[in-house]
Amino acid sequence: MTEEVIRRKERLDRGIKVRSDTVYAVSSWREILFLLAPRAGLIFVLLIAPLAVPSLYWQRVICIMGVYALLAVGFDFLAHFVGLVSLGGALFIGVGAYLTGCLNHYLGLPPVFAICIATVGGAFICTLILLPSLPLKGVYFAIITFAFPIMIERIIVAANILGGTDGIPGLDVFSSTWLSQYSILAIVLLSLFGLRRLVNEDVGVVFRGVKDNDQAIRASGLNVTYYKAMAVFLSAMMGCFGGAYLAHLYGWVGTSLFSLDFSVFPLVATVVGGPGTLAGPLLGCMILVPISEMLRAFGALRVVIYSLIMVLFILFWSEGLLNWARRKYEQFEHWVRV
Amino acid sequence: MGKGLTMEEPLLQIRNLSKSFGGVAAVSDVSFDLCKGEVLGIIGPNGSGKTTLLNLITGFIAKDHGTVVFDGTDITRTPAHKISNLGLVRTFQIVRPYVTMQTFKNLIPPLFSPRVKHSERGKLGDRDAVAIDVLEDVGFERDAYVPYKLAGSLPLGYLKRLELARCLAMKPLAICCDEVFSGLSMAEIASLLPLVERLQSEGITIIMIEHRLRELFRVAGRILVMNFGVKLAEGPPAEVMKDKNVRRAYLGEEVKV
Numbered sequence: 194m195t196e197e198v199i200r201r202k203e204r205l206d207r208g209i210k211v212r213s214d215t216v217y218a219v220s221s222w223r224e225i226l227f228l229l230a231p232r233a234g235l236i237f238v239l240l241i242a243p244l245a246v247p248s249l250y251w252q253r254v255i256c257i258m259g260v261y262a263l264l265a266v267g268f269d270f271l272a273h274f275v276g277l278v279s280l281g282g283a284l285f286i287g288v289g290a291y292l293t294g295c296l297n298h299y300l301g302l303p304p305v306f307a308i309c310i311a312t313v314g315g316a317f318i319c320t321l322i323l324l325p326s327l328p329l330k331g332v333y334f335a336i337i338t339f340a341f342p343i344m345i346e347r348i349i350v351a352a353n354i355l356g357g358t359d360g361i362p363g364l365d366v367f368s369s370t371w372l373s374q375y376s377i378l379a380i381v382l383l384s385l386f387g388l389r390r391l392v393n394e395d396v397g398v399v400f401r402g403v404k405d406n407d408q409a410i411r412a413s414g415l416n417v418t419y420y421k422a423m424a425v426f427l428s429a430m431m432g433c434f435g436g437a438y439l440a441h442l443y444g445w446v447g448t449s450l451f452s453l454d455f456s457v458f459p460l461v462a463t464v465v466g467g468p469g470t471l472a473g474p475l476l477g478c479m480i481l482v483p484i485s486e487m488l489r490a491f492g493a494l495r496v497v498i499y500s501l502i503m504v505l506f507i508l509f510w511s512e513g514l515l516n517w518a519r520r521k522y523e524q525f526e527h528w529v530r531v
Numbered sequence: 532m533g534k535g536l537t538m539e540e541p542l543l544q545i546r547n548l549s550k551s552f553g554g555v556a557a558v559s560d561v562s563f564d565l566c567k568g569e570v571l572g573i574i575g576p577n578g579s580g581k582t583t584l585l586n587l588i589t590g591f592i593a594k595d596h597g598t599v600v601f602d603g604t605d606i607t608r609t610p611a612h613k614i615s616n617l618g619l620v621r622t623f624q625i626v627r628p629y630v631t632m633q634t635f636k637n638l639i640p641p642l643f644s645p646r647v648k649h650s651e652r653g654k655l656g657d658r659d660a661v662a663i664d665v666l667e668d669v670g671f672e673r674d675a676y677v678p679y680k681l682a683g684s685l686p687l688g689y690l691k692r693l694e695l696a697r698c699l700a701m702k703p704l705a706i707c708c709d710e711v712f713s714g715l716s717m718a719e720i721a722s723l724l725p726l727v728e729r730l731q732s733e734g735i736t737i738i739m740i741e742h743r744l745r746e747l748f749r750v751a752g753r754i755l756v757m758n759f760g761v762k763l764a765e766g767p768p769a770e771v772m773k774d775k776n777v778r779r780a781y782l783g784e785e786v787k788v
Contacts, residue, residue: 410640
């Protein structure tokens with residue numbers, strides 16, 4: 194008869210993690226490095242990427258990756274820090290792109306101004322469109338955000354406005370590939386670190402309060418809809434910038450910018466990268482976008498493959514890459530007898 | 532702040548408040564006044580409309596009929612968050628902490644509200660520090676690191692205190708307490724009661740919905756009894772409990788053997 198040994202995994206924070214949690218982190222280089230290494234590593238990889246990739250084609254992939262990363266980080270922020278599951282990526286991209294397209298094509302504004310106006314103006318339009326549905330929660334809000342881009346796309350085609358099915362061609366494009374790559378990477382990093390700062394501020398606590406318990410937020414004298422609108426505006430701003438940027442990257446605006454890829458891909462990237470970490474979705478995009486490009490040879494099977502990736506992650510590794518990596522980085526594990 | 536009060540004018544005036552949910556009259560035609568510094572107890576059997584009345588007053592549900600005037604301001608159609616900002620705050624019967632946050636972070640939203648943010652207190656240093664002060668004030672032992680624990684890990688007694696702390700962080704003129712004693716052990720009630728008495732002595736007007744009559748009667752100067760959404764009786768505790776209708780509604784018919 195063998196005695197059954199029951200064991201469980203015990204996790205403990207590493208000493209260096211505990212020390213670097215407080216202000217004393219600045220007292221030693223080791224602790225500073227411990228905090229700085231992952232952040233600097235990410236920045237370094239992103240900045241070196243345009244120089245490291247072999248061809249113009251892959252440089253273009255980096256640009257697309259940046260746009261998806263903006264959407265994914267925005268999705269993660271809304272879903273895990275405000276409690277709004279938004280599938281509005283396509284809406285944000287489309288509105289931003291068409292706005293900059295109109296400004297550039299009809300009014301002749303240079304891309305820099307057109308993109309700036311499209312970012313803020315587009316976010317404003319998106320927030321207004323979504324305003325009536327902000328009191329909705331969970332899947333209902335998701336459905337509404339999912340429906341709007343389909344609707345707008347059909348309106349553009351049916352009414353034959355804004356170029357109809359042909360779109361608006363002949364927009365100004367970026368003067369150099371370096372400018373196009375580094376501008377999107379800079380914006381991605383800026384939004385990522387900006388949002389991380391924001392969610393740790395007091396207003397971030399209010400956002401998380403909206404997610405946890407909106408009635409208590411009302412009882413605390415804060416307008417729930419106002420804070421939701423503010424969060425949607427921030428997320429939409431990132432998406433609209435992505436859209437406006439894409440328009441000038443392609444030099445063309447069309448109804449395919451309302452494609453549901455922009456709504457669904459950020460979701461997959463968030464699941465793979467690690468929900469609730471903000472940097473995780475970016476990591477997810479850095480992995481998934483190149484994979485998806487390499488799978489182009491498979492044609493329609495491509496969607497099957499990355500749907501499969503998502504299913505496997507949800508079933509077997511739902512914490513995502515970054516949550517796992519973070520645990521390994523900050524804690525040690527060992528088996529103990531129960 | 533409202534338009535200011537004369538001595539005669541009550542802090543809270545409620546007139547003919549009614550609300551029905553699809554044919555069921557949850558609250559019908561309830562009127563009462565509340566003076567500054569008074570403690571009003573609301574009692575009644577389950578389902579008699581006590582919580583609905585409180586929801587109506589604090590604007591969490593829309594009113595069918597009637598008016599509410601608070602501190603000289605008509606708040607009949609005012610949204611809930613604006614009512615809170617006027618200084619009329621509430622606790623929830625089922626506690627509503629932000630479970631994923633540390634306890635003191637739970638007080639950041641009220642300290643972030645326009646009422647506090649634009650006041651003297653809002654500018655006083657770090658909001659975290661103010662939050663911990665407020666928590667210590669209602670009995671969260673700072674030395675035992677209770678304010679730093681996750682709100683989700685606290686026992687009910689602390690969560691009820693947290694509800695009160697959220698109200699107090701708003702620097703309220705009046706607090707509506709929805710069954711703060713329910714679900715607590717006798718020891719927990721015994722430690723919470725002095726806190727309510729202290730709020731009373733600080734001049735905060737309190738409306739208390741309560742089933743614990745013994746504890747309620749210690750603090751409440753006036754009792755309002757509800758049954759089937761109607762105001763059954765109103766007056767000092769001793770008188771109200773002598774009322775024949777109240778005894779029938781609350782304790783049942785007396786059986787002569």
